[in-house]
Amino acid sequence: MxxxxxxxxxVVIGHVDSLKSTTTSHLIYKLGGIDKCVIERFEKEAAKxxxxxxxxxxxxxxxxxxxxxxxxxxxxxxxxxxxxxxxKDGQTREHALLGFKQMIC
Numbered sequence: 001m002x003x004x005x006x007x008x009x010x011v012v013i014g015h016v017d018s019l020k021s022t023t024t025s026h027l028i029y030k031l032g033g034i035d036k037c038v039i040e041r042f043e044k045e046a047a048k049x050x051x052x053x054x055x056x057x058x059x060x061x062x063x064x065x066x067x068x069x070x071x072x073x074x075x076x077x078x079x080x081x082x083x084x085x086x087x088k089d090g091q092t093r094e095h096a097l098l099g100f101k102q103m104i105c
Contacts, residue, residue: 075092
């Protein structure tokens, strides 16, 4: 009998342009979860599609966050970007204050 796999739901959030997609995709690729041919096909398709606006997916993000077992916050630590993100009205600060049970920063 094989071991039973344990699955967890992970959500990756962070400030706009903090490289969330790039970091997550690279991790999945390095762990063998995405074939190189698939990456190349997605790169071609992505070049043809416009980016969705931030407002389009806020509702889905909030729903996903509260269904997740763990949240990973990607923080832009370049000069000034961290300060802007953690400031009184910054997105990083808002994300960190959502009240998660488990958070990885």
